[in-house]
Amino acid sequence: MKEIDWANLSFGYMKTDYNVRINFRNGAWGELEVSSEEYLNLHMAATCLHYGQEAFEGLKAFRGKDGKVRIFRLEENAARLQSTCQGILMAELPIERFKEAILKVVKLNERFIPPYETGASLYIRPLLIGTSAQVGVHPANEYMFVVFVTPVGPYFKGGFSTNPYVIIREFDRSAPLGTGIYKVGGNYAASLRANKKAHELGYSCEFYLDAKEKKYIDECGAANFFGIKDNTYITPKSTSILPSITNKSLMQLAEDMGLKVERRPVPEEELATFEEAGACGTAAVISPIERIDDLENGKSYVISKDGKPGPICTKLYNKLRGIQYGDEPDTYGWVTIVE
Numbered sequence: 001m002k003e004i005d006w007a008n009l010s011f012g013y014m015k016t017d018y019n020v021r022i023n024f025r026n027g028a029w030g031e032l033e034v035s036s037e038e039y040l041n042l043h044m045a046a047t048c049l050h051y052g053q054e055a056f057e058g059l060k061a062f063r064g065k066d067g068k069v070r071i072f073r074l075e076e077n078a079a080r081l082q083s084t085c086q087g088i089l090m091a092e093l094p095i096e097r098f099k100e101a102i103l104k105v106v107k108l109n110e111r112f113i114p115p116y117e118t119g120a121s122l123y124i125r126p127l128l129i130g131t132s133a134q135v136g137v138h139p140a141n142e143y144m145f146v147v148f149v150t151p152v153g154p155y156f157k158g159g160f161s162t163n164p165y166v167i168i169r170e171f172d173r174s175a176p177l178g179t180g181i182y183k184v185g186g187n188y189a190a191s192l193r194a195n196k197k198a199h200e201l202g203y204s205c206e207f208y209l210d211a212k213e214k215k216y217i218d219e220c221g222a223a224n225f226f227g228i229k230d231n232t233y234i235t236p237k238s239t240s241i242l243p244s245i246t247n248k249s250l251m252q253l254a255e256d257m258g259l260k261v262e263r264r265p266v267p268e269e270e271l272a273t274f275e276e277a278g279a280c281g282t283a284a285v286i287s288p289i290e291r292i293d294d295l296e297n298g299k300s301y302v303i304s305k306d307g308k309p310g311p312i313c314t315k316l317y318n319k320l321r322g323i324q325y326g327d328e329p330d331t332y333g334w335v336t337i338v339e
């Protein structure tokens with residue numbers, strides 16, 4: 001194998017040795033299969049291809065200073081996948097089977113887990129798709145669960161830094177009673193135009209308001225939003241936001257640090273009052289926000305006056321990364337050690 005340049009990994013796909021699969025047929029999940037094949041053999045009328053019966057997850061494994069490999073909040077990702085399955089009527093994979101598959105695929109690809117010093121990690125991508133042939137719009141009766149892994153670099157190449165965001169009013173990511181709360185591919189297809197526009201305008205990412213009233217904050221691209229003011233961690237409550245596992249973890253850590261935590265509708269104007277703000281998710285942990293521009297209203301909410309991450313964002317970031325890499329105690333049992 002060609003040596004991997006751990007220090008220069010991007011957030012991209014790299015072939016690893018194995019993936020794992022479990023098929024659902026005749027009303028039951030089968031045995032776990034190990035494969036080295038990167039392609040899937042699919043029926044051209046599979047429901048995932050036509051009617052979007054597709055769910056995915058994203059989580060990470062980290063190699064610690066002690067050489068141990070830790071997977072962050074495995075059960076939470078398993079539960080969110082089940083919730084997505086309920087949302088688009090797919091067969092639910094039991095939590096134990098999800099765990100079995102993730103542990104197996106991580107262990108089989110152990111040589112791809114980046115060394116501690118690099119700040120890189122192993123990204124784990126579970127995928128669940130409807131595979132049986134169907135022409136009418138109905139749920140499939142056969143499903144495939146696949147998990148592959150790929151090493152990914154640290155999100156902040158030049159160090160932990162702030163980014164500018166732009167409110168895009170022209171496109172919605174998800175409807176108030178739609179699939180935004182589920183991790184389905186269709187939401188990401190719906191976000192591509194807004195994301196492209198934000199990049200063309202020179203922003204790091206698009207920022208969504210609620211689709212119905214365009215009054216409240218929803219999400220920052222493929223990440224949740226939080227703002228900090230008056231010793232309070234504030235994150236939007238809405239029916240179209242994906243429940244981020246990173247956000248859930250940060251709410252707990254914020255509380256442990258003595259902050260108040262509020263989850264409630266956050267009107268756009270409140271952006272002017274935050275002392276710090278961040279986008280949070282598995283990829284970045286926290287991506288501190290420099291400013292959010294609302295071009296149509298001619299407003300610019302400058303959150304970081306000096307362009308640097310604020311002290312609370314930095315503390316939360318270091319704490320969460322510390323737990324993930326095993327440098328900080330895992331008080332809540334968030335980490336599964338790969339034996």
Ligand SMILES: Cc1ncc(COP(=O)(O)O)c(C=O)c1O
Nearest residue numbers: 222223224242244245246281282
């Ligand atoms: C739309 C969206 N929101 C939020 C998140 C962050 O979720 P998590 O912290 O579970 O990675 C993600 C990424 O998974 C996402 O795709």
